Amino acid sequence: MVRIKPFRAVRPPKEHAAEVASRPYDVLNSAEALNEATERSLLHIIKPEIDFEPIADEHSQEVYDRAVANFRRWRREGWLQQDPEEYYYVYAQTMEGRTQYGLAMCCHFEDYLSGAIKKHELTRPDKEEDRMIHVRNQQANIEPVFFAYPDNDEIDAIVAEAVKSAPEYDFTAADGFGHRLWVIRDRKTNDRITEIFKGIPALYVADGHHRTAAAARVGAECKSKNPGHCGEEEYCYFLAVTFPAGQLRIIDYNRVVKDLNGLTPAQLLDKLRESFTVEEKGAEEYRPAALHNFSMYLDGKWYSLTAKPGTYDDNDPIGVLDVTVLSNLVLDKILDIKDLRTSKRIDFVGGIRGLGELKRRVDSGEMQAAFALYPVSMQQLINIADTGNIMPPKTTWFEPKLRSGVVIHSFEE
Numbered sequence: 541m542v543r544i545k546p547f548r549a550v551r552p553p554k555e556h557a558a559e560v561a562s563r564p565y566d567v568l569n570s571a572e573a574l575n576e577a578t579e580r581s582l583l584h585i586i587k588p589e590i591d592f593e594p595i596a597d598e599h600s601q602e603v604y605d606r607a608v609a610n611f612r613r614w615r616r617e618g619w620l621q622q623d624p625e626e627y628y629y630v631y632a633q634t635m636e637g638r639t640q641y642g643l644a645m646c647c648h649f650e651d652y653l654s655g656a657i658k659k660h661e662l663t664r665p666d667k668e669e670d671r672m673i674h675v676r677n678q679q680a681n682i683e684p685v686f687f688a689y690p691d692n693d694e695i696d697a698i699v700a701e702a703v704k705s706a707p708e709y710d711f712t713a714a715d716g717f718g719h720r721l722w723v724i725r726d727r728k729t730n731d732r733i734t735e736i737f738k739g740i741p742a743l744y745v746a747d748g749h750h751r752t753a754a755a756a757r758v759g760a761e762c763k764s765k766n767p768g769h770c771g772e773e774e775y776c777y778f779l780a781v782t783f784p785a786g787q788l789r790i791i792d793y794n795r796v797v798k799d800l801n802g803l804t805p806a807q808l809l810d811k812l813r814e815s816f817t818v819e820e821k822g823a824e825e826y827r828p829a830a831l832h833n834f835s836m837y838l839d840g841k842w843y844s845l846t847a848k849p850g851t852y853d854d855n856d857p858i859g860v861l862d863v864t865v866l867s868n869l870v871l872d873k874i875l876d877i878k879d880l881r882t883s884k885r886i887d888f889v890g891g892i893r894g895l896g897e898l899k900r901r902v903d904s905g906e907m908q909a910a911f912a913l914y915p916v917s918m919q920q921l922i923n924i925a926d927t928g929n930i931m932p933p934k935t936t937w938f939e940p941k942l943r944s945g946v947v948i949h950s951f952e953e
């Protein structure tokens with residue numbers, strides 16, 4: 541059972557939605573954010589270091605203060621306005637002809653602490669603390685987290701009915717991805733959504749582990765300071781857009797390595813043949829065709845690497861993952877890269893950048909080899925979360941990303 545509720549979204553008026561909405565704080569560096577930010581962009585609130593000349597330290601007090609000042613200004617100017625009543629919202633994203641429909645809602649922080657909201661990644665305390673300061677200062681969840689829930693036919697039917705009407709927002713961002721928003725104003729429908737989710741056993745964090753952990757910590761902090769706490773205060777809830785798992789697609793998250801641990805390309809290929817069936821594919825890009833099949837770009841050529849039976853454990857929710865297979869059989873065993881979180885000899889490339897980015901980084905001489913992986917499935921993610929396991933670093937990449945600023949949850953009294 542999970543607890544959710546509708547909320548009074550703080551959001552842009554229709555005419556400003558496309559400009560206010562921005563990419564998330566963690567997919568842009570400060571220079572990129574400065575280049576993208578127009579006058580009303582939410583980037584001035586989620587990356588306010590760009591308002592300083594030169595760009596300021598994003599963790600400085602003046603930057604945290606500017607975030608609060610900008611949020612207040614955006615509301616004062618009418619670039620962000622609060623809905624008069626609590627609603628659920630349908631948020632649709634379209635990428636390459638495929639659309640996924642999520643519900644913008646508020647989730648209860650205690651569900652995260654109890655494990656009803658399940659995670660699959662470790663978080664870093666410093667990143668949690670940074671996000672916690674933003675939530676605490678703003679008394680708001682400015683950016684949503686990205687959750688999944690087990691498919692549910694009744695919710696699908698409610699969403700299908702809601703999207704028959706004209707959307708409140710309908711715009712295509714600069715990256716070509718489409719974003720639409722509908723407001724579910726019917727009270728009975730909103731009440732029914734709340735009831736349905738009481739029967740859903742768990743939600744799954746897809747993207748936004750640090751924001752989720754930070755929101756839960758703020759909720760617990762507010763609870764500790766309120767002697768009259770009852771558990772239904774607005775601070776108990778945080779913002780999520782939650783999608784049916786069956787609609788979501790995880791794309792590949794690939795690896796590039798800076799050296800071959802003293803081996804020549806021919807020696808590397810010889811060592812790989814101990815654990816893989818190796819096929820040379822030539823100059824044409826090769827994409828992994830199935831689980832346990834890898835693509836390698838080395839010395840101007842593409843190769844297919846297929847892990848031999850017995851080198852992996854399909855009965856282990858972690859062992860079945862190709863990131864585990866590659867780490868065990870190649871990165872650790874051959875290249876002596878032990879810790880993916882700290883090693884400076886490896887880098888990670890989201891599949892959204894394409895195989896051409898892997899080739900470019902090797903051909904430039906910056907890297908010596910690249911490995912492309914078959915994407916993790918949502919079912920693998922759910923299996924790992926359900927068994928209390930943690931995925932290896934840089935395993936999942938979700939696209940499209942949620943646009944920040946489409947809806948905001950304020951719990952300011």
